[in-house]
Amino acid sequence: DADVTQTPRNRITKTGKRIMLECSQTKGHDRMYWYRQDPGLGLRLIYYSFDVKDINKGEISDGYSVSRQAQAKFSLSLESAIPNQTALYFCATSSMGRELFFGEGSRLTVL
Amino acid sequence: AQSVTQPDIHITVSEGASLELRCNYSYGATPYLFWYVQSPGQGLQLLLKYFSGDTLVQGIKGFEAEFKRSQSSFNLRKPSVHWSDAAEYFCAVGAETSYDKVIFGPGTSLSVIP
Numbered sequence: 001d002a003d004v005t006q007t008p009r010n011r012i013t014k015t016g017k018r019i020m021l022e023c024s025q026t027k028g029h030d031r032m033y034w035y036r037q038d039p040g041l042g043l044r045l046i047y048y049s050f051d052v053k054d055i056n057k058g059e060i061s062d063g064y065s066v067s068r069q070a071q072a073k074f075s076l077s078l079e080s081a082i083p084n085q086t087a088l089y090f091c092a093t094s095s096m097g098r099e100l101f102f103g104e105g106s107r108l109t110v111l
Numbered sequence: 112a113q114s115v116t117q118p119d120i121h122i123t124v125s126e127g128a129s130l131e132l133r134c135n136y137s138y139g140a141t142p143y144l145f146w147y148v149q150s151p152g153q154g155l156q157l158l159l160k161y162f163s164g165d166t167l168v169q170g171i172k173g174f175e176a177e178f179k180r181s182q183s184s185f186n187l188r189k190p191s192v193h194w195s196d197a198a199e200y201f202c203a204v205g206a207e208t209s210y211d212k213v214i215f216g217p218g219t220s221l222s223v224i225p
Contacts, residue, residue: 033212040120042201042217043155058212090154092213098162098205099145100213102155 003027006091006103014111019078021106023091030095032074034058034066037088037105046089049074081110113138113204115216123222124192132187132219134202143205144185145213146176150198158200161185172196197223 004025013019023032031050035043045058047066055066063085065077078085086109092100114137124130136142146158159170166178176187185202199220205213 043215048212
């Protein structure tokens with residue numbers, strides 16, 4: 001089993017729908033991150049969490065929210081999806097700012 | 112705040128030629144530095160990392176990178192490129208303080224000509 005698991009791997013939805021992307025990890029890391037990847041823009045940080053009680057906005061948090069349900073689980077929500085949120089989303093974990101371990105990505109298409 | 116720049120958006124090299132991908136960072140303290148690679152349709156894989164010590168670090172797949180504090184750079188090198196190295200390469204910076212996070216550069220796309 002993968003150390004960092006993202007579900008769903010692919011999702012097509014319509015404008016205005018609520019979407020949740022889930023991430024779970026078995027690495028025991030304290031830090032979890034959500035990134036968005038767009039062609040030519042690299043990875044941009046949406047939200048990050050250093051523990052269950054610590055949630056922080058990243059570079060592009062508008063239109064997104066997160067929940068850290070447990071040390072091992074970190075979910076990303078789009079309350080009302082719009083087409084420009086079509087992207088590849090990555091969850092990652094790390095320990096004390098060291099190397100990131102990535103999930104396999106969740107490809108979201110908003111029509 | 113941290114920031115990372117990768118001046119080259121796209122690079123094309125011939126197979127067997129040497130490669131250098133540039134990365135510059137901005138950070139007030141000693142950073143942790145990383146290079147990741149993403150092959151088409153794949154997730155991100157760590158190539159190498161620098162935390163402290165020897166400023167020349169070796170990674171997987173024959174890659175190496177050199178940390179130059181005076182130039183705020185962490186350039187990635189490979190002496191002889193293989194066709195399978197065609198991918199997107201990302202430089203990233205992190206730190207060991209409580210409120211720092213890992214930030215990525217925009218990436219450099221590498222094409223390899225046979």
